[in-house]
Amino acid sequence: MDLLIRNGTVIDPSTRVERRADILIIDGKVAVIEEGIAPGSGVDVIDATGMLVAPGLVDMHVHLRDPGQTHKEDITSGTLAAVRGGFTAVACMPNTAPPIDHPTVVEYVKSRARAASCRVFPIAAITKGQVGKELSPIAALAGAGAVALSDDGVSVADAGLLRRAMSYASMFDLPIIEHCEDLAISAGGVMHEGSWSTVLGLRGIPAVSEEAIVARDLLLAEETGARLHVAHVSTAGSVRLIREAKRRGVRVTAEVTPHHLALTDEAVQGFDANVKMNPPLRSATDVEAMCEALIDGTIDAIATDHAPHAPEEKSVEFDAAPFGIVGLETALGVAWTVLVHSGLLSPVEALRKMSAVPATILNIPGGGLRPGESADLVVIDPERRWTVDPASFASKSRNTPFQGRTLTGKAVITLVGGVIKHDELTDDGVRGSGLGVRETMQVGDTVVE
Numbered sequence: 001m002d003l004l005i006r007n008g009t010v011i012d013p014s015t016r017v018e019r020r021a022d023i024l025i026i027d028g029k030v031a032v033i034e035e036g037i038a039p040g041s042g043v044d045v046i047d048a049t050g051m052l053v054a055p056g057l058v059d060m061h062v063h064l065r066d067p068g069q070t071h072k073e074d075i076t077s078g079t080l081a082a083v084r085g086g087f088t089a090v091a092c093m094p095n096t097a098p099p100i101d102h103p104t105v106v107e108y109v110k111s112r113a114r115a116a117s118c119r120v121f122p123i124a125a126i127t128k129g130q131v132g133k134e135l136s137p138i139a140a141l142a143g144a145g146a147v148a149l150s151d152d153g154v155s156v157a158d159a160g161l162l163r164r165a166m167s168y169a170s171m172f173d174l175p176i177i178e179h180c181e182d183l184a185i186s187a188g189g190v191m192h193e194g195s196w197s198t199v200l201g202l203r204g205i206p207a208v209s210e211e212a213i214v215a216r217d218l219l220l221a222e223e224t225g226a227r228l229h230v231a232h233v234s235t236a237g238s239v240r241l242i243r244e245a246k247r248r249g250v251r252v253t254a255e256v257t258p259h260h261l262a263l264t265d266e267a268v269q270g271f272d273a274n275v276k277m278n279p280p281l282r283s284a285t286d287v288e289a290m291c292e293a294l295i296d297g298t299i300d301a302i303a304t305d306h307a308p309h310a311p312e313e314k315s316v317e318f319d320a321a322p323f324g325i326v327g328l329e330t331a332l333g334v335a336w337t338v339l340v341h342s343g344l345l346s347p348v349e350a351l352r353k354m355s356a357v358p359a360t361i362l363n364i365p366g367g368g369l370r371p372g373e374s375a376d377l378v379v380i381d382p383e384r385r386w387t388v389d390p391a392s393f394a395s396k397s398r399n400t401p402f403q404g405r406t407l408t409g410k411a412v413i414t415l416v417g418g419v420i421k422h423d424e425l426t427d428d429g430v431r432g433s434g435l436g437v438r439e440t441m442q443v444g445d446t447v448v449e
């Protein structure tokens with residue numbers, strides 16, 4: 001079905017162009033972007049007055065739990081959660097069961113992804129079984145379609161092995177994505193080590209457990225010339241190290257999660273396991289440093305680290321609960337509320353960090369709006385106020401720290417390949433051809449959350 005999205009503010013983060021325009025979609029591809037396109041017959045019309053129309057969001061760090069832990073999430077539910085959140089592409093981490101450390105598992109993910117709601121790009125393990133002893137078959141994994149390498153969940157503890165992995169990864173231009181944590185320093189910790197961990201009597205995870213590995217990995221990337229991507233940066237010290245490395249030309253990129261920007265370790269005082277994640281929520285000083293790093297480009301991308309866990313796994317005492325929270329369905333709202341409405345980032349910059357930049361890091365399509373490209377788009381209502389209700393999530397899991405929070409900004413339509421995968425503007429099913437019925441509707445007033 002051909003589609004015309006009219007009267008929106010069209011944002012192309014790849015070129016930083018923002019303008020009033022219509023977008024005509026024919027055969028699943030962007031055909032024309034210009035003002036005042038007349039709808040031809042048989043073209044469905046969406047009135048995007050007051051809305052932003054942008055390339056679909058790209059999440060470079062999600063855990064889809066498939067294969068092996070599909071009671072938490074699977075590729076179907078995880079990608080449904082993704083399109084609800086405005087994402088049209090996700091890259092999934094390899095800590096599945098079995099892990100994505102063999103081309104057959106890459107193939108499995110790709111085959112399941114064919115029926116998924118959005119595009120899925122597998123990240124393969126750096127080491128076999130992610131146990132840090134032996135390198136995965138990197139050439140074969142690259143050949144099968146892995147877009148990056150990571151042992152996320154842990155760092156590669158053996159620096160010699162990581163150095164070899166970096167050398168191999170460079171041959172295929174694959175980034176190495178590191179979860180930076182020195183387990184010898186963090187072992188047994190459940191929250192950020194600081195005044196709150198002392199007050200609450202919980203074992204801390206010191207900032208230096210992250211920074212020590214960031215420093216080591218930056219040196220290895222500098223020496224090997226490999227592309228290093230630091231996952232979920234959480235401390236001011238990591239920011240300082242990455243900023244300094246970028247200045248001297250190290251090929252490093254970095255991401256931060258929405259929750260590490262929106263919350264501090266103070267949130268742990270309720271002992272809610274839904275604020276337990278790794279890296280942990282840090283201090284207000286760390287949050288401030290990461291916001292500055294987003295503004296000056298030290299931190300390149302925003303990624304969710306969507307980490308579903310079943311309710312029975314999280315409904316235990318804080319110490320015993322697993323690390324991780326879901327993020328796909330709240331990321332845009334949290335980012336818009338914390339970064340855009342606060343004036344820290346412009347809409348274009350926020351969208352760059354959630355689409356064009358991660359797509360570039362992973363060398364996958366996305367983040368731009370050009371005629372001829374697949375119509376992977378999101379329509380955002382930047383002023384929509386909504387309250388997070390985990391019961392309404394498409395994800396199989398509910399582990400969010402944002403339950404009950406009112407956010408401003410929401411993905412209201414998501415298109416993948418020109419097909420509507422998520423639609424909150426036209427939930428009443430009204431769908432006309434030509435000058436459609438929707439043109440007379442007051443966009444934003446018609447939807448009940």
Ligand SMILES: [Zn+2]
Pocket residue numbers: 152153154179231232278279
């Ligand atoms: Zn991690």
Ligand SMILES: [Zn+2]
Pocket residue numbers: 061063093152153305307
């Ligand atoms: Zn992760």
